[in-house]
Amino acid sequence: MKMFRAATQRLSVATASRRMFKTLRHFCKKAPRKLRVSEALSGADLEANVQVQGWVRSVRSQKANLFLDVNDGSCLQSLQIVASPQLNDPLLTFGSAVEVQGVLKQSLHAKQPVELAAEHIRVVGECNSSDFPLKIKERHKLEYIRQFPHLRCRTNTFSSLLRIRSEATSAVHSYFKENGFLQIHTPIITSNDCEGAGELFQIEPSSQQSSEDENYFSIPAYLTVSAQLHLEIMAGSFSRVYTFAPAFRAENSQSRRHLAEFFMVEVELAFTRSVEDLTEVMEDMFKRITERVLDRCAEDVDLFHKHVRPGHRDTVEATLKERFLVMTYSEAINILKRSSQTFAFPTNWGCDLKTEHENYLVKHCGTRPVFVVDYPYQLKPFYTRDNRDHPEHTAAAVDLLVPGVGEVYGGSLREERLDLLRARLEKIGLEDKYNWYLDLRRFGSVPHGGFGMGFERYLQCILGVDNIKDVIPFPRFSHSCLL
Known part of the structure; x- marks a missing residue:
């Protein structure tokens, strides 16, 4: 009798379990x-x-x-x-x-x-x-939706831009990981003016926590204009390094290609002896990233190539098929001088190339990207390598100019020779401030170089967007810091 009751109980439990399982399975089928x-x-x-x-x-x-x-x-x-x-x-x-x-x-x-x-x-x-403010059947112009930075992500055009931007970001990181680069998180706050142009945002606490004559960091500190100097430090140990971070320039500009806050991809390579070593990485990086964006964001990119810049797809595809051209700064000046076009800025040897010059040079080259190399030495910052063997005093520097935008990349070999670097720092009165930089040359220095890519300008280039304010989620520029 006891055995019968125990068997009955086991059967009841098993039956209840089956019923519960059926009920749960039925519920799961119905749950969306x-x-x-x-x-x-x-x-x-x-x-x-x-x-x-x-x-x-x-x-x-x-x-x-x-x-x-x-x-x-x-x-x-x-x-x-x-x-x-x-x-x-x-x-x-x-x-x-x-x-x-x-x-x-x-x-x-x-x-x-x-x-x-x-x-x-x-x-x-x-x-x-x-x-x-956004209407149901209207394709709003980029200039119009720019007025509503809190709402423009609801439009097809800007949501496509943000998906493209996200994919391009992933493509940048994938490219460097696949090619043996180490990502470095460089500081946003710095005491260095890497570019030497003085276009810095100085940092001060909103509430004075110390005496009026004392800086929060004990020395003046700024928002970074470039991570280059910090990457040079790391390249002395890891050979190939990069960062992808915001940069800041206090330029009083309202132009279509300048922002006060933007993103830069910066790269530093040790054991690099020629500008060609840099241009190979620049070109390969540009093409591989663009190929991935066109492949994975085809529908979003098509929106720009059909409605924002019709026909721009052909320009981008031609860019990927052909090798980028290379010309010296001197050759560029000669081309500009022979031009029948009237420029607002002079085109004498030694002048800095302006946007109008850059755009003309790209058109002269059949709307192909072009590397301009060997700039006048006095135009470049103190860290740029001196081309002492050139008849004209030039620097081992390079810019990549692209259709519709102008300069997207800028880079150079760095001056690794201690005596030449010290002499230049002495001349501009910065030897004491950059004594640590001289240490990098004293302790195991090697030939090295690097470059930076303006991420927003890159997006302008591949999408055909005229204004840089339309390729960043929240643009900051002179007299404008909405949200």
């Missing part, structure tokens, strides 16, 4: 799976019960059906929602945030692979569309 819009559009979850969250891009109410286009920023294309008119809600307006549950179905329309047959629609966040 959360999907991004990009995942839903892939078509991998047809006939599945799913939930999508995003913002309404359009509303079309018809007698038989309610149609919504919903986007969550994961891709350019929106997901069409098909619902019964009974699910309509006055709060369902352009810009409102929604949560939609339903079944993914194959769409009958060629322009969209799938659609979501909605069973439930919940408005999570209202949007007063009459006051909303």
